[in-house]
Structure formats: C-alpha cells, structure tokens
Amino acid sequence: xxxxxxxxxxxxxxxxxxxxxxxxxxxxxxxxxxxxxxxxxxxxxxxxxxxxxxxxxxxxxxxxxxxxxxxxxxxxxxxxxxxxxxxxxxxxxxxxxxxxxxxxxxxxxxxxxxxxxxxxxxxxxxxxxxxxxxxxxxxxxxxxxxxxxxxxxxxxxxxxxxxxxxxxxxxxxxxxxxxxxxxxxxxxxxx
Ligand code: SAM
Numbered sequence: 001x002x003x004x005x006x007x008x009x010x011x012x013x014x015x016x017x018x019x020x021x022x023x024x025x026x027x028x029x030x031x032x033x034x035x036x037x038x039x040x041x042x043x044x045x046x047x048x049x050x051x052x053x054x055x056x057x058x059x060x061x062x063x064x065x066x067x068x069x070x071x072x073x074x075x076x077x078x079x080x081x082x083x084x085x086x087x088x089x090x091x092x093x094x095x096x097x098x099x100x101x102x103x104x105x106x107x108x109x110x111x112x113x114x115x116x117x118x119x120x121x122x123x124x125x126x127x128x129x130x131x132x133x134x135x136x137x138x139x140x141x142x143x144x145x146x147x148x149x150x151x152x153x154x155x156x157x158x159x160x161x162x163x164x165x166x167x168x169x170x171x172x173x174x175x176x177x178x179x180x181x182x183x184x185x186x187x188x189x190x191x
Pocket of ligand 1 (some may be wrong): 051
C-alpha cells in the first residue's frame, strides 16, 4: 500500500540519516518525530527540536527519558525562526522536518505561520549538507493553513534546480485534506 505523507517523510529521512549526524525537528509537538530522529542519529548524533508551547517540551522530554534517548536531543522552547541564533553558519545540518499546523488535541489557534516558517526554511537551507534533506508535511485544513501551504509551494518551486531536487508527494483523490509532503534535497556540487 502507498505510504501516507507522514510515513513517507520518515522513509526519506531514514534513507540518509546516519549515526553522528545533526538534525532538526522544527515543530516538536508531541515528540514523535524527535523520538524517531533521536534513534537514527545514534549516541554520537544530535537532534535540535523547537516548539513555542511548553506542553510540547514536557511531553517530548517524558517520551525521550522513558526511551533513554534524552541525551541525544536539545529541546528549545522558542520558535524555529530563531534557528540562526542557535546554530552557527558553519554547522552542517543533515536533515530537518516540519509538521505544519497545530498541535493535535491542543489549542487550535496556535499554528505555524508563513513568515516564521519561511525564515526557518531559509536558515536551515543555508546549513543543509549535500544530499541533506528538508521535509515539510503541510496540513492545511485549518484557518490560515492554505496561506502557509501556498507559501511553501511557491518557496519550493522557486528553488534553483542546479542546487536542489524538490519533490511533492500527495494523494489527489482523498477527502478531508490529507497532508501534503515536500522534500528539498541539496545536490552535490558535481551533480
Ligand atoms: N511533529 C509533531 C509531533 O510529532 O507530534 C507535531 C507538530 S504540530 C502539527 C505543529 C507544532 O508546531 C505545534 O506543536 C506548534 O506549537 C508548533 N509551532 C507553532 N509555531 C511554531 C514556531 N514558530 N516554531 C516552532 N514550533 C512552532
């Protein structure tokens, strides 16, 4: 059976992340992606995870401690748009994931927003290694969701093909606005 956008985002991450890598979960939420990334980077790697809601940090920290993976992860109670203040420009980022929208079963008015998402995408692409991948899972059924989806689509479509491969994965016959996946991969200089 075809993978959901969320499942396929993990497949695309798993293909490239290796022990020792530094990766980013730009929207920590309940910590499912952070946990998944922490397993992939191994003991020598690091996951930097961001969210603006304290509840997200508490839930994620609990999951990590229970799995014995907490030492591999740095949790930040601040927006992903501040990534540039935390990581120097020469720090290589192998992969990153965004799950756009609101935290399920939580305050639906706290959502990711086009301007801050764009700033975070810019900061991550500056640091993305060759063959590194940036995944965006866009939920757009909520108020404001279509604006953000359109920003992400325009952003992805305008990336130069000499430098990036950009993939769009979506089911086009499903009801209830299933999430849409975008994957940006930096090419190697020789490609
Ligand atoms: N990946 C998460 C998981 O595994 O549970 C789900 C993420 S949820 C769809 C989106 C999250 O983005 C929410 O928890 C929300 O608080 C967070 N968020 C909103 N604006 C943000 C920002 N500027 N920086 C970082 N996180 C933000």
